[in-house]
Amino acid sequence: MAIIDAHMPILDPRAVDPRDRGGPAQPMLIARDLKKHFPVKGARGKSVQAVDGVSFDVQKGETLGIVGESGCGKSTLARLLLHLIAPDAGELVFDGDAVDVPNGIRVDALRRQVQMVFQDSYASLNPRMPIRDSVAFGPFIQGKKRPAAREIARDTLRKVGLDPELFGPRYPHELSGGQKQRVNIARALATGPRMVILDEPVSALDKSVEAQVLNLLRGLKRQFNLTYVFISHDLSVVRYISDRVLVMYLGRVVELGPADAIFDQPQHPYTRALLGSRPSMDPARRIEEPPITGDPPNPIDPPSGCRFHTRCPFAEPVCQSRDPVFGFWRGDEAHAAACHMLDPRSGHSQAPDA
Amino acid sequence: MPRPATCSIRARATAKRPMPDRRNGSARLVEVHDLAVRFVSREATVHAVNGVSFAVRAGEVLCILGESGSGKSVTLRALMRLLPRQARIEGRVRIDGEDVLAMPARRLRELRGGLVSMIFQEPMTALDPVYTVGQQIGEALRRHTGMTRAAARERALELLELVRIPSPERRLDAYPHELSGGLRQRAMIAMALSCNPRLLLADEPTTALDATVQVQVLILLRRLQRELGMGMIFVTHDLGVAAEIADTIAVMYAGRIVESGPVAAVLGAPAHPYTQGLLASTVHGQPRDRDIDAIPGSPPDMRRLPRGCSFAPRCAQRLPACHIDVPEQRVPQPGRMAACLRVYAPTPSCGC
Numbered sequence: 004m005a006i007i008d009a010h011m012p013i014l015d016p017r018a019v020d021p022r023d024r025g026g027p028a029q030p031m032l033i034a035r036d037l038k039k040h041f042p043v044k045g046a047r048g049k050s051v052q053a054v055d056g057v058s059f060d061v062q063k064g065e066t067l068g069i070v071g072e073s074g075c076g077k078s079t080l081a082r083l084l085l086h087l088i089a090p091d092a093g094e095l096v097f098d099g100d101a102v103d104v105p106n107g108i109r110v111d112a113l114r115r116q117v118q119m120v121f122q123d124s125y126a127s128l129n130p131r132m133p134i135r136d137s138v139a140f141g142p143f144i145q146g147k148k149r150p151a152a153r154e155i156a157r158d159t160l161r162k163v164g165l166d167p168e169l170f171g172p173r174y175p176h177e178l179s180g181g182q183k184q185r186v187n188i189a190r191a192l193a194t195g196p197r198m199v200i201l202d203e204p205v206s207a208l209d210k211s212v213e214a215q216v217l218n219l220l221r222g223l224k225r226q227f228n229l230t231y232v233f234i235s236h237d238l239s240v241v242r243y244i245s246d247r248v249l250v251m252y253l254g255r256v257v258e259l260g261p262a263d264a265i266f267d268q269p270q271h272p273y274t275r276a277l278l279g280s281r282p283s284m285d286p287a288r289r290i291e292e293p294p295i296t297g298d299p300p301n302p303i304d305p306p307s308g309c310r311f312h313t314r315c316p317f318a319e320p321v322c323q324s325r326d327p328v329f330g331f332w333r334g335d336e337a338h339a340a341a342c343h344m345l346d347p348r349s350g351h352s353q354a355p356d357a
Numbered sequence: 358m359p360r361p362a363t364c365s366i367r368a369r370a371t372a373k374r375p376m377p378d379r380r381n382g383s384a385r386l387v388e389v390h391d392l393a394v395r396f397v398s399r400e401a402t403v404h405a406v407n408g409v410s411f412a413v414r415a416g417e418v419l420c421i422l423g424e425s426g427s428g429k430s431v432t433l434r435a436l437m438r439l440l441p442r443q444a445r446i447e448g449r450v451r452i453d454g455e456d457v458l459a460m461p462a463r464r465l466r467e468l469r470g471g472l473v474s475m476i477f478q479e480p481m482t483a484l485d486p487v488y489t490v491g492q493q494i495g496e497a498l499r500r501h502t503g504m505t506r507a508a509a510r511e512r513a514l515e516l517l518e519l520v521r522i523p524s525p526e527r528r529l530d531a532y533p534h535e536l537s538g539g540l541r542q543r544a545m546i547a548m549a550l551s552c553n554p555r556l557l558l559a560d561e562p563t564t565a566l567d568a569t570v571q572v573q574v575l576i577l578l579r580r581l582q583r584e585l586g587m588g589m590i591f592v593t594h595d596l597g598v599a600a601e602i603a604d605t606i607a608v609m610y611a612g613r614i615v616e617s618g619p620v621a622a623v624l625g626a627p628a629h630p631y632t633q634g635l636l637a638s639t640v641h642g643q644p645r646d647r648d649i650d651a652i653p654g655s656p657p658d659m660r661r662l663p664r665g666c667s668f669a670p671r672c673a674q675r676l677p678a679c680h681i682d683v684p685e686q687r688v689p690q691p692g693r694m695a696a697c698l699r700v701y702a703p704t705p706s707c708g709c
Contacts, residue, residue: 211651
């Protein structure tokens with residue numbers, strides 16, 4: 004399908020965006036020690052530790068994939084990055100400017116440059132608004148006159164592969180799942196963002212439609228020089244779309260590195276278990292033994308020390324008593340993990356000699 | 358293809374129930390012939406299933422693979438007549454020799470949960486939140502076998518051990534909300550197995566689970582199916598899951614089976630363009646710098662199916678003839694079937 008309009012020039016990746024303040028070496032987004040705990044009703048003092056000290060950066064023009072099971076805090080993290088919910092602690096730096104602090108970048112200014120696409124394509128559209136109005140709403144609210152906002156909506160709908168004359172007047176319930184997700188992508192792009200946070204954007208779609216939307220996202224990224232944070236539980240999709248991958252478990256980062264390194268030489272036992280749980284697609288090579296047993300624990304009362312120790316086949320007393328250090332252990336400056344087995348000073352029997 | 362005379366439920370309801378045919382019972386546990394399901398309302402008629410035929414032998418796992426709206430779940434539910442009132446079911450469904458569509462309500466109640474049982478996608482909605490797991494398993498046992506309360510509890514405990522729930526005594530008195538997703542799904546499997554069914558119907562039972570839990574439940578189901586010698590029909594949209602569990606596979610599109618055969622043969626060398634497209638568009642290790650070969654367009658509106666092959670509007674290999682008649686079923690190799698004019702077959706005939 005011709006998704007990219009032939010008349011649209013592909014932006015030169017070296018061309019500098021006038022909004023760029025920090026230069027090419029400055030990460031688009033830096034998150035430092037982000038925390039968000041949700042208090043639990045009826046249980047005094049207890050809280051869901053959804054995101055518990057997460058740090059990473061997103062380089063300009065890259066796609067950072069975030070993977071993890073349900074309850075690992077990946078969706079909470081996505082919302083923290085846009086300040087849709089305010090973090091309890093920690094710091095966000097967008098292109099060199101700290102977010103929501105004096106002399107930093109204000110939240111409304113952040114949202115002009117960062118947009119989001121949600122998983123549930125129907126619930127995230129207003130059912131009483133024709134989709135062209137939904138798409139035009141962002142530019143309008145950010146100061147464009149109505150006719151100009153409508154023109155942007157028409158243009159953006161065309162770019163996501165929807166004919167604005169045919170689909171513009173329709174309501175969300177008249178569209179298929181894939182079409183609705185295209186509308187959501189158009190709405191995110193209508194304000195001209197530099198970065199888009201995609202929270203499970205293809206998880207609710209059928210495989211044949213998922214492929215179309217992934218191709219569309221790839222094309223749009225090239226065309227508009229975008230930076231993506233792509234959240235998914237589907238490891239194959241994350242490998243395909245991401246430059247770097249961050250693996251989360253119960254509110255913490257367990258591993259971060261280039262996509263191929265994570266998939267070909269995973270360092271953390273949880274990452275290995277996740278990869279080993281993927282169906283092989285080959286009936287002759289079925290999985291005979293599950294890599295790990297049990298369910299992820301409840302994030303209200305997460306295990307002490309390394310949060311994975313309750314399911315880890317290599318767990319030793321040190322894993323229960325001490326938090327592992329998140330570091331670059333194997334001489335690779337891009338690939339980091341948090342596991343006592345990698346840390347020479349941890350005292351774990353499998354750890355390398357110092 | 359000429360359609361055989363339809364046998365609606367009402368017309369057959371009064372007919373004498375045929376004796377179960379046990380002679381070739383192990384040969385064919387399930388026989389479905391030309392099954393059609395329509396949902397009729399004032400506004401429109403939805404043609405959810407349009408002439409589906411298949412057979413499952415005892416101890417065999419059939420995977421029905423399809424995208425949303427392909428009619429895979431409706432087909433599964435039709436086997437137990439678990440469909441709303443406005444559904445019109447036609448065709449023939451025989452389970453263990455008995456005609457399910459002609460069955461009186463009383464016999465149907467014995468069948469459901471007895472000879473045939475079913476597990477669902479979302480265990481939280483399939484289990485009753487106000488009864489403990491032990492009570493729910495016990496209820497099925499007492500209803501079907503007339504066991505005492507104590508004996509049913511004993512057997513429920515055995516079942517929880519069978520599905521490998523840790524500390525089963527404690528879990529017997531747990532309410533569904535007190536269990537994790539994986540344990541809930543195991544409890545539902547235990548309930549389904551309580552009366553030793555010969556056929557287990559599974560409607561995407563691992564779709565709502567996390568990756569590390571999904572593989573545990575798949576391995577469990579495969580083991581139980583083999584040990585208990587059950588037939589199983591497993592509905593999924595996930596090719597990877599089908600490759601893990603199926604013996605044979607039937608690919609559905611717009612209410613019809615477009616391709617079927619042994620799982621390794623179909624996934625290894627798909628014959629129908631839809632199966633080929635589905636395999637190509639599933640992300641599994643494609644190079645990052647190239648687009649995925651997606652199938653263009655979207656599935657047809659089931660209220661207004663196109664004439665001829667339903668996949669033709671999206672098919673890159675379509676011929677003018679594809680738009681005229683529904684393609685006949687061809688047999689490229691013994692045991693395989695593909696409904697496509699592009700498939701070469703020595704003798705075009707139905708493989709079922």
